[in-house]
Amino acid sequence: xxxxxxxxxxxxxxxxxxxxxxxxxxxxxxxxxxxxxxxxxxxxxxxxxxxxxxxxxxxxxxxxxxxxxxxxxxxxxxxxxxxxxxxxxxxxxxxxxxxxxxxxxxxxxxxxxxxxxxxxxxxxxxxxxxxxxxxxxxxxxxxxxxxxxxxxxxxxxxxxxxxxxxxxxxxxxxxxxxxxxxxxxxxxxxxxxxxxxxxxxxxxxxxxxxxxxxxxxxxxxxxxxxxxxxxxxxxxxxxxxxxxxxxxxxxxxxxxxxxxxxxxxxxxxxxxxxxxxxxxxxxxxxxxxxxxxxxxxxxxxxxxxxxxxxxxxxxxxxxxxxxxxxxxxx
Amino acid sequence: xxxxxxxxxxxxxxxxxxxxxxxxxxxxxxxxxxxxxxxxxxxxxxxxxxxxxxxxxxxxxxxxxxxxxxxxxxxxxxxxxxxxxxxxxxxxxxxxxxxxxxxxxxxxxxxxxxxxxxxxxxxxxxxxxxxxxxxxxxxxxxxxxxxxxxxxxxxxxxxxxxxxxxxxxxxxxxxxxxxxxxxxxxxxxxxxxxxxxxxxxxxxxxxxxxxxxxxxxxxxxxxxxxxxxxxxxxxxxxxxxxxxxxxxxxxxxxxxxxxxxxxxxxxxxxxxxxxxxxxxxxxxxxxxxxxxxxxxxxxxxxxxxxxxxxxxxxxxxxxxxxxxxxxxxxxxxxxxxxxxxx
Numbered sequence: 001x002x003x004x005x006x007x008x009x010x011x012x013x014x015x016x017x018x019x020x021x022x023x024x025x026x027x028x029x030x031x032x033x034x035x036x037x038x039x040x041x042x043x044x045x046x047x048x049x050x051x052x053x054x055x056x057x058x059x060x061x062x063x064x065x066x067x068x069x070x071x072x073x074x075x076x077x078x079x080x081x082x083x084x085x086x087x088x089x090x091x092x093x094x095x096x097x098x099x100x101x102x103x104x105x106x107x108x109x110x111x112x113x114x115x116x117x118x119x120x121x122x123x124x125x126x127x128x129x130x131x132x133x134x135x136x137x138x139x140x141x142x143x144x145x146x147x148x149x150x151x152x153x154x155x156x157x158x159x160x161x162x163x164x165x166x167x168x169x170x171x172x173x174x175x176x177x178x179x180x181x182x183x184x185x186x187x188x189x190x191x192x193x194x195x196x197x198x199x200x201x202x203x204x205x206x207x208x209x210x211x212x213x214x215x216x217x218x219x220x221x222x223x224x225x226x227x228x229x230x231x232x233x234x235x236x237x238x239x240x241x242x243x244x245x246x247x248x249x250x251x252x253x254x255x256x257x258x259x260x261x262x263x264x265x266x267x268x269x270x271x272x273x274x275x276x277x278x279x280x281x282x283x284x285x286x287x288x289x290x291x292x293x294x295x296x297x298x299x300x301x302x303x304x305x306x307x308x309x310x311x312x313x314x315x316x317x318x319x320x321x322x323x324x325x326x327x328x329x330x
Numbered sequence: 331x332x333x334x335x336x337x338x339x340x341x342x343x344x345x346x347x348x349x350x351x352x353x354x355x356x357x358x359x360x361x362x363x364x365x366x367x368x369x370x371x372x373x374x375x376x377x378x379x380x381x382x383x384x385x386x387x388x389x390x391x392x393x394x395x396x397x398x399x400x401x402x403x404x405x406x407x408x409x410x411x412x413x414x415x416x417x418x419x420x421x422x423x424x425x426x427x428x429x430x431x432x433x434x435x436x437x438x439x440x441x442x443x444x445x446x447x448x449x450x451x452x453x454x455x456x457x458x459x460x461x462x463x464x465x466x467x468x469x470x471x472x473x474x475x476x477x478x479x480x481x482x483x484x485x486x487x488x489x490x491x492x493x494x495x496x497x498x499x500x501x502x503x504x505x506x507x508x509x510x511x512x513x514x515x516x517x518x519x520x521x522x523x524x525x526x527x528x529x530x531x532x533x534x535x536x537x538x539x540x541x542x543x544x545x546x547x548x549x550x551x552x553x554x555x556x557x558x559x560x561x562x563x564x565x566x567x568x569x570x571x572x573x574x575x576x577x578x579x580x581x582x583x584x585x586x587x588x589x590x591x592x593x594x595x596x597x598x599x600x601x602x603x604x605x606x607x608x609x610x611x612x613x614x615x616x617x618x619x620x621x622x623x624x625x626x627x628x629x630x631x632x633x634x635x636x637x638x639x640x641x642x643x644x645x646x647x648x649x650x651x652x653x654x655x656x657x658x659x660x661x662x663x664x665x666x667x668x669x670x671x672x
Binding site for chain 1: 567570
């Protein structure tokens with residue numbers, strides 16, 4: 001059974017110019033222990049998807065889905081309290097700007113301690129105190145922070161970005177979640193820190209046997225350990241499937257463009273040739289194209305594309321396109 | 331922290347010094363000649379010269395200021411010009427009477443302002459928020475002196491629930507020991523202790539309500555705006571994503587960060603209360619420092635004016651210092667912001 005099973009998740013909100021469908025029938029399945037990367041440009045609804053899973057969306061928005069299941073339980077049918085219980089026990093999330101996401105007026109130790117489940121420490125008051133402290137130190141070691149004594153006493157503003165992100169990962173794994181959602185955890189970080197954090201996430205996924213849903217903006221920064229990848233554009237799912245297959249033989253023009261835009265692909269370019277990119281810009285909420293939302297920017301688009309394509313499958317990948325690329329020779 | 335503490339203390343004493351200059355120069359800034367007031371017009375030049383000499387008014391201004399400083403550091407504020415009593419000894423009771431009123435009002439203001447502000451912020455843009463905000467706007471648009479009259483008219487004259495003025499019904503014959511009625515009643519051995527206490531509390535209701543109305547509404551608005559801002563901060567979102575309940579979010583994560591910016595505003599609000607204290611004490615015939623100050627101003631009793639002004643403003647400075655120290659200790663980031671980390 002899938003740990004997280006999303007079928008046709010749709011989020012609608014009332015904007016100043018009428019109703020907007022910000023997430024349009026998005027499906028995603030996540031197995032236990034799987035590392036899954038969700039790729040999309042800004043405004044594609046990646047973070048919305050994550051928030052819908054965690055359950056912290058604006059209550060005024062309409063969330064509908066054929067299925068939003070966690071471990072076989074319907075999340076949409078739950079009361080907010082039941083939902084919070086599941087979120088607090090089984091899920092965790094880390095964010096892009098770790099310094100802003102840590103409470104500026106509590107020490108690192110206080111913040112990690114708060115995330116340790118109350119049932120984990122027992123005994124007398126002093127016992128619990130010592131126990132908590134060792135647990136915090138253990139967690140810090142697990143995320144690769146050696147001088148735990150100094151870091152525990154620090155306030156977030158005294159930390160560097162990389163350390164702060166490690167601390168927020170420590171907070172996230174304190175209650176041994178089954179799913180860790182990482183919302184662009186390495187965007188705007190220096191390369192060496194980025195590499196460290198990515199390797200740490202990959203390592204933790206294996207050692208803690210938890211699923212990781214990694215959200216990134218480009219295919220270059222997906223985790224090396226990623227097993228499956230999904231591409232989202234303007235709130236529509238473009239393609240998803242096995243990482244190897246999708247990146248080597250993309251079926252969707254959007255996937256193709258994303259791969260060509262990534263840094264590795266640049267190395268193979270002819271000197272003085274144009275950098276590949278999709279023409280146009282991401283449409284605003286006010287002017288969403290009908291049918292396939294990539295239509296106006298797609299080099300292969302035809303008349304048919306004003307109708308939303310149905311899902312098609314090919315080996316290990318699924319895609320939503322009328323005119324797929326890299327079709328096997330018949 | 332040591333450096334931060336030293337800087338704060340330095341500024342505190344600097345402010346006190348400036349304050350002493352201001353109170354000292356009252357003698358010159360005010361129109362009229364205090365010496366004439368003291369010696370009387372009829373007695374003529376001889377009496378005037380005698381007073382001039384006895385008060386050492388013939389020395390230079392600097393000399394006089396140094397003398398003044400030397401005296402006030404020993405709490406020697408001189409003799410009242412109208413009664414001839416030692417000002418500092420008289421002041422003790424007046425200050426305690428006022429302190430009772432101010433402390434109760436401040437406590438009430440905090441008890442109303444903080445929770446209601448957080449409640450409104452929690453229901454941001456809902457009807458409850460709009461209702462609380464509108465009431466607060468009304469509350470602090472009403473001038474204190476007018477509010478006092480309205481309250482007296484309604485509660486004391488129309489429905490006769492509460493007494494109009496004074497601290498307590500004099501028939502209870504409670505001896506004034508400390509100045510604070512409540513403490514005095516508790517100390518006294520009157521057989522009508524409970525009845526007297528009830529009477530004193532009833533007398534307190536209107537002045538406390540009047541004095542706390544403006545501060546509580548101000549505090550409410552400040553708290554509300556600050557809470558709304560903090561609730562939208564990423565770290566609160568992160569806490570929410572951890573599945574914490576709204577209650578825990580508000581009290582554990584938002585409240586400390588709200589207080590960081592609301593606390594300094596409280597000193598400002600306290601200063602505002604000091605200004606209103608004079609009006610409220612006068613209207614309700616409350617025998618405190620504010621009413622005393624007003625009386626002294628009318629009588630041109632400079633030692634009293636100097637002493638009361640200096641003490642009230644000094645109190646605000648002390649409170650400010652305490653808040654700054656607490657803030658520097660509890661919220662280390664504020665130290666960082668101002669002085670680059672000590």
